[in-house]
Amino acid sequence: MSETMLSVAGLGHRYGGANGHLAIADLSFDVRAGELACIVGPSGCGKSTLLRAISGLITASDGEVRLRGELVRGVPSDLAVVFQDYSRSLFPWLSVRSNVEFPLRSRGLGKAERRERSDEVLEWVGLGDAAAKYPWQLSGGMQQRVSIARALACRPALLLMDEPFASVDAQTRFELEDLLLGARKQFGSTVLLVTHDIDESIYLADRVFVLSRSPASIVRDLPVDLGAERDQIATRQSADFVQLRSEVAQLLDVRTAART
Incomplete structure (x- = not known):
């Protein structure tokens, strides 16, 4: 069993004080060393807030984040973040x-x-x-x-990615997804990627954390067993991929319906 790289325990964050907007609520999960995990949820559910809290860019209202067992206070030196808006990050x-x-x-x-x-x-x-x-x-x-x-x-211990491929065309997106899978293998990276794209989360991940609408909580921690080698056509056409996609879609739809 691989060591735990990231541990999130009871994490919650509220903007604007005690009576402000509750973005995330009582989130707990672990990511093992060398794992590629995806967080998927509806738009506006608090995914980016979660990533900022994990990275130390904001201090969560409740709970704690540990990287390699060390409590995260501020941005860790052995952590890197890739944002969606690449044009502003360079x-x-x-x-x-x-x-x-x-x-x-x-x-x-x-x-x-x-x-x-x-x-x-x-x-x-x-x-x-x-x-x-x-x-x-x-x-x-x-x-x-x-x-x-x-x-x-x-050479970060943990690579965080916030909707990293959302602003590019479909063909480039597929190329970048495969680049990430190759980088994970080449450099032994541990990756936590946030996306709202169900297909992307399943294609990339070893595990998918499905979030509810805001305030975000984990609906399901879903293992993805599609093998180490993945192909944009063959993998996406496989029965296992289709089943997983359907399961995640149903979880998101049921949760959305329950809160509206």
């Missing part, structure tokens, strides 16, 4: 290589090691020839590859 005045190297400076890495890491991950995500370009010279899909490369260069 510095347009820095080259692709400099964008990837930027977070490595605060980690005390020397120039040679920063260059080695950036070149390695850029080559791996298929952007080795674009290192000297600027983000605004790249397509949206390529910019998101830069964001992923920057996160991987940090």
Whole structure:
């Protein structure tokens, strides 16, 4: 059994004080080392709030988050986040290589090691020839590859992803999903990805946490046994995939109906 990488216990968050909006309520789950877990739920259910609380970007009103057993207070140094809005997460005045190297400076890495890491991950995500370009010279899909490369260069214990492929076209989305699966295998990454796309969550995940509408709580912790090697056509056409998709859709629909 793999060690627990992330532990979330009794997490809750309310905006605006005691009488404010309750975004998430009493969430508890674990993510094991090397696991790729997806959080799926209806729009506005509190998924992004949950991710911000896990990352230490906000302090939750209740409960606790532990990374490798250590209580999260502020943003952990061995955690990286990939956001949906890639165009705002990259510095347009820095080259692709400099964008990837930027977070490595605060980690005390020397120039040679920063260059080695950036070149390695850029080559791996298929952007080795674009290192000297600027983000605004790249397509949206390529910019998101830069964001992923920057996160991987940090070699994080945990990679958090907030709707990372929502702003690209369908074909690019499939390519980036497969890139993520390859990165998880290549770098042994532990990944927690938030999405509202049911098919994406099942295609990518070892486990899917299905959330209710706001205030978010976990409806089901669903294991996904589709094998380590996945294919955009064959996997999505398999009977197991169709069954899992139907189960998640029903869970979301039943929960929505119960709260309206």
